[in-house]
Amino acid sequence: MSERVTWQSIQAEIRRRISEREWRPGELIPGEVLLAEEFGCARATVNRALRQLAESGLVERRRKGGTHVSRHPVRKAVLNIPIIRHQVEQSGSLYSHKLISRHSARAPKTICKTMMLPAGKKQVHLKSLHFSDERPFMFEDRWVNLETVPQISNVDFERTNANEWLIEHALFTHGDITFSAANASEAVAKLLDIDVDAAIFMINRVTWNGLDSITSVQLAYAPGFIMQTRI
Amino acid sequence: MSERVTWQSIQAEIRRRISEREWRPGELIPGEVLLAEEFGCARATVNRALRQLAESGLVERRRKGGTHVSRHPVRKAVLNIPIIRHQVEQSGSLYSHKLISRHSARAPKTICKTMMLPAGKKQVHLKSLHFSDERPFMFEDRWVNLETVPQISNVDFERTNANEWLIEHALFTHGDITFSAANASEAVAKLLDIDVDAAIFMINRVTWNGLDSITSVQLAYAPGFIMQTRI
DNA sequence: GAGTGGTCTAGACCACACA
DNA sequence: GTGTGGTCTAGACCACTCT
Numbered sequence: 001m002s003e004r005v006t007w008q009s010i011q012a013e014i015r016r017r018i019s020e021r022e023w024r025p026g027e028l029i030p031g032e033v034l035l036a037e038e039f040g041c042a043r044a045t046v047n048r049a050l051r052q053l054a055e056s057g058l059v060e061r062r063r064k065g066g067t068h069v070s071r072h073p074v075r076k077a078v079l080n081i082p083i084i085r086h087q088v089e090q091s092g093s094l095y096s097h098k099l100i101s102r103h104s105a106r107a108p109k110t111i112c113k114t115m116m117l118p119a120g121k122k123q124v125h126l127k128s129l130h131f132s133d134e135r136p137f138m139f140e141d142r143w144v145n146l147e148t149v150p151q152i153s154n155v156d157f158e159r160t161n162a163n164e165w166l167i168e169h170a171l172f173t174h175g176d177i178t179f180s181a182a183n184a185s186e187a188v189a190k191l192l193d194i195d196v197d198a199a200i201f202m203i204n205r206v207t208w209n210g211l212d213s214i215t216s217v218q219l220a221y222a223p224g225f226i227m228q229t230r231i
Numbered sequence: 232m233s234e235r236v237t238w239q240s241i242q243a244e245i246r247r248r249i250s251e252r253e254w255r256p257g258e259l260i261p262g263e264v265l266l267a268e269e270f271g272c273a274r275a276t277v278n279r280a281l282r283q284l285a286e287s288g289l290v291e292r293r294r295k296g297g298t299h300v301s302r303h304p305v306r307k308a309v310l311n312i313p314i315i316r317h318q319v320e321q322s323g324s325l326y327s328h329k330l331i332s333r334h335s336a337r338a339p340k341t342i343c344k345t346m347m348l349p350a351g352k353k354q355v356h357l358k359s360l361h362f363s364d365e366r367p368f369m370f371e372d373r374w375v376n377l378e379t380v381p382q383i384s385n386v387d388f389e390r391t392n393a394n395e396w397l398i399e400h401a402l403f404t405h406g407d408i409t410f411s412a413a414n415a416s417e418a419v420a421k422l423l424d425i426d427v428d429a430a431i432f433m434i435n436r437v438t439w440n441g442l443d444s445i446t447s448v449q450l451a452y453a454p455g456f457i458m459q460t461r462i
Numbered sequence: 463g464a465g466t467g468g469t470c471t472a473g474a475c476c477a478c479a480c481a
Numbered sequence: 482g483t484g485t486g487g488t489c490t491a492g493a494c495c496a497c498t499c500t
Binding site for chain 3: 274278281293294295296298
Binding site: 015018019021025072073074075076077078079080081082083086164167168171173174175176177178179180181182183197198199200201202205207209221223225226227228229230231 | 246249250252256303304305306307308309310311312313314317395398399402403404405406407408409410411412413414428429430431432433436438440452454456457458459460461462
């Protein structure tokens, strides 16, 4: 008895043919109809297998042009952007956080620009520290758009941290993220209890609801932080 | 005339209901059959829309349990892992590279361990510098497994860089990647023409073909490098 | 046992990109 | 025009998981 043909099994077979160079980079592979005949299944099944391979970058598909093995498989890594609490708790540590300051203030030009707001707009400015087992783990410097999230004025951030409150109360449609490295400033070094100029892993994130910006946040991770993924 | 119902339109409508809190976090949403009736389409179409929403983390699905709006939408960012040359050329700069050293040597313990090889195994050790408009852009320190890629002994890396040669000649099935920040050592600072202790963005990558490791590489990016993505 | 999502099928029409 | 992938349909059976 032969196993039932699934899209996964087809995908595995196609991956094999590509990785063992039966089908070489740049080469045109058979069309969906042909493959469906070969594997003895419906075209939709082959389509599902190939569509996902295209999403992961291993093949490239064009109408009329057919499906080609990628010459330069631009591999895509999927990064999970977790809630800070989970990031800490997943490593088996105890999470806690502390609100350092909270003001309403005119945001600096750069912030207003990235959030597409008129310069000098008043926003809520939050600074907080996140701890892993009582040790400073990450420093968060956040601006929140008062127009899109007015309720924020009444929230007690001593209890809930801003990250989780916003996720719960201001769902975003998309966000822009950058990752970089920077030397710790005096202020950040003091907060994270590290040396001035130590290498800090930085994440900058701006989140949006449609065309309205919600929040712009900079996360400075204490040395030793590593972001992992699989490709 | 009403537009034809597509999985994208259904997905957009579901996103809207979630972001406008018609369906709240944690809530059970109607089953596929019900939604198909509501939208006047086949169940498969609803399935496609919901399946993809589940992949992106906005909803969670379980057989028998149904589909729930995620309480903590763990958002997933897709990172493109590009070829170094493209990384440089996309910013409109001229790419070049230089092989600094090439030896066969016993790899250090840590490398052998991450590559799952017996300690002290001989490997090819390559160091190279990548330039953007003649300025040092990134330093690459690579070990290549001679057993999985024996042909590497005969390659001229003055012309082709190792990154591109390996992509072309040793397709990998998966890889592990980490991102971190580090202070520049003296050696790296000299090569990249930057200050000692400057903050360096580091990428470590080990790639595999099935259970065999292919290469382990550490990329040290000169200050100013930023990795971007969208969520 | 029963209800939900996961998948496959066979067929159809459409949209795009190429000649 | 023509060939390819993209998608929808209506129906079916299966697999998981909850009760």
